Amino acid sequence: MIRVAGHTRSTGSRVFPEDAARELFVNCCGYQHFMTKDFSIQRPGGRPDYQILYVSKGCGHYCLGGQWTVMPAGSIILYCPLEPQIYQYFARESPEIYWIHFLGTQSDGLLERYGIRSGFVGQHQHLKQLFDEIILECQLRKPCFQEVVTADFHKLLALLHRHSLSLHTSREGVTLIEKLIARLNRRYMDSWSVQDMADYCHLSADYFSHRFKEFTGVSPIQFLNNLRIERAKELLLAEHLSVSEVAEVVGYKDPLYFSKVFKKATGMSPKQFHGNRWLIDEASL
Numbered sequence: 001m002i003r004v005a006g007h008t009r010s011t012g013s014r015v016f017p018e019d020a021a022r023e024l025f026v027n028c029c030g031y032q033h034f035m036t037k038d039f040s041i042q043r044p045g046g047r048p049d050y051q052i053l054y055v056s057k058g059c060g061h062y063c064l065g066g067q068w069t070v071m072p073a074g075s076i077i078l079y080c081p082l083e084p085q086i087y088q089y090f091a092r093e094s095p096e097i098y099w100i101h102f103l104g105t106q107s108d109g110l111l112e113r114y115g116i117r118s119g120f121v122g123q124h125q126h127l128k129q130l131f132d133e134i135i136l137e138c139q140l141r142k143p144c145f146q147e148v149v150t151a152d153f154h155k156l157l158a159l160l161h162r163h164s165l166s167l168h169t170s171r172e173g174v175t176l177i178e179k180l181i182a183r184l185n186r187r188y189m190d191s192w193s194v195q196d197m198a199d200y201c202h203l204s205a206d207y208f209s210h211r212f213k214e215f216t217g218v219s220p221i222q223f224l225n226n227l228r229i230e231r232a233k234e235l236l237l238a239e240h241l242s243v244s245e246v247a248e249v250v251g252y253k254d255p256l257y258f259s260k261v262f263k264k265a266t267g268m269s270p271k272q273f274h275g276n277r278w279l280i281d282e283a284s285l
Helices: 107-113 128-140 145-169 176-186 194-201 205-216 220-238 243-250 255-266 270-275 277-283
Strands: 002-007 025-033 039-043 050-057 059-064 067-072 075-079 085-089 096-103 119-123
Touching: 002 128, 025 128, 025 145, 050 059, 050 128, 059 075, 059 119, 067 075, 067 119, 096 128, 096 145, 119 145, 128 145, 176 194, 176 205, 176 220, 194 205, 194 220, 205 220, 220 243, 220 255, 220 270, 243 255, 243 270, 255 270
Parallel strands: none
Antiparallel strands: 002 025, 025 096, 039 085, 050 075, 050 096, 059 067, 059 085, 075 119
């Protein structure tokens, strides 16, 4: 194993109470290349600071949300303070991993601003040089090195954010939000929350909601309700199902709530819509 690290304190990666009171403090940054021995981390209680891991080459194995996931080269993972950390690297895969620790009173707001949340953050293939620069600054400790490290760290988050935006605005391929929409069209009857949708897109809930409305013109829940109501209208016109049965088929566990949403969308209750189905059929001819 090759290990290179730089620390902003001469005491190493130890976290001091005064560090947490700063606006933003990058504690340390490093690089490890696992070539001969496997390596694993088991921190049930996590660390007192934030940690970003970047898979530069090979792959890493991370237990996120109780499930093991293989993260290929380019993957970025964030662990929040006191969050359980369980991951491992296998020498046969020759992984090269960068890591950076930070904390401070502005950390939460900074991550929210850039739409970065705990777990899998995204992928970026060109962060190696920036990590190397941060490590070198921490090692050489030249005048104003902490200011340079902080500036480089802001740049790191900004690059992740920019790359995330490109995923959602590029028309060259299917975006994550478009993939979610395709899945919602197939699985609208499932129990979806905004957090579930955000998790699917690997975004924070607030940032996801903002991007989704920008993309579709409506909120995620409104979009889902629209899909369900359209399917409910088809069932009410074509099938001999009760209102409760239709509600269950399209994903509403509470028939009364379904009726309320349906009336708001169509101007009539499901029973009224079903009773007028012959008029509706004729009007559509």
